[in-house]
Structure formats: structure tokens, C-alpha cells
Amino acid sequence: MSVQEPPEAVTEEAVAMLLHLAFIEIRFQASTLTDDQSPEGLAKRCGRIGEVADLCHNLPGYLAPERRGRAAEGLRYAWRISSGRRRSWLRSRLDHLGYDYGWLEALDVEEAAT
Template structure:
């Protein structure tokens, strides 16, 4: 691998790890907000529970991909998450990644 290719691969790896960490952070913050007793009262409790479940379902496998023994294959974890996500979940992921300018176009070719 050429030096330029190695730098690109390292940047891509770091960006992907940061994108996963950002999703986890955003999902936990949103879950805490939705689960709060004084949460958004304009959304019915059962709808908030559905949203909490959707976020937890979407991100539950991601922490394992940040483990040092699996990080080199983190793209596999993201690809699985993407393939199994509903359109609404994908929309939320895209919004999160757009906020940090993560290039997820490689997932859209499926």
C-alpha cells in the first residue's frame, strides 16, 4: 500500500470510529431525553417508548465494534446496521452523520 493510500485508510478508519461514537452519544442523549419523566409531553408516552426502542435497537451492536480487537472491521458493523435499519432509522443516522460531515456514501450503493 502506498503512503498516500495508507493515510487515506487511516483517516477513513478514524472518521468511521468517530461516526460510530457520535451515533452512540446521540442515541444515549435522545434515549435519556425521551425516558425522562418530564420529557417531551407533546409526544405520547407509548410513542416515546417506541422511539427509545428504535434507537436502542439501531445502536445496540455498535459498542462492540469499537473494541480494539474488532475496530479494523468496524465498516462491517456499520454495513450490517445499515442493511437491517428501517428507512426511518436510516434517516436518523444520515442526519447524525451529516451533522459531523461523515462520508457515508459507501453505504448507499446497496
């Protein structure tokens, strides 16, 4: 993976597709419950919806015309505030999209060095 930030157009497309995947996942998690849905299962689904929504809630603004050219900033912020499952979610979705997020992982190394 590269430590160099991809071109902004590539990052904008990745952010748009990341949001698309997030909406699909939220819709799936919020779909009609089955009769045998346990309270624990329901709580887990609601928690997952919240995690994905919290992680992505700022990203649409970076696709607005007045903020074009700053999608990398939004993705960088989402990466920095994430850890654990949220970071795993980002990695898996960016892998699915074929987006090289090595530059985001390099942020962790830079922060650890300071």
C-alpha cells in the same frame, strides 16, 4: 458523496459519536414525563427509544480493542437492517457529524443490481 469507504479511523470516530448522539436522544426520550403526557405520547417515546437502541446496540462492540478496524462492518450492518425512520435517523445523525456515508448508500444500489 463518495462511494469509497472512508478511512477506518474516521468511521470509528463516526460510530463513537453516533453512539453519543443515540445515548443523548435515549436519555431525552426517557426524561421525566410531564403531567399532560398522553398514553399515545408515552407509547411514541418508548417506541422511539426502542428504535434507536435496537439500531445501535451492536455498535459498541466494534469499538472494542479486539475488533478495532471493523467499525465499518458494524455501520454497514446497521445500515442494511435499517429502513424507513431508522435509516432517516442514521442519515440525519451522520449528516450532523459530517460523515460521508455515500458508500453506505451505494450498498443499496449494489443490492438492487443483484
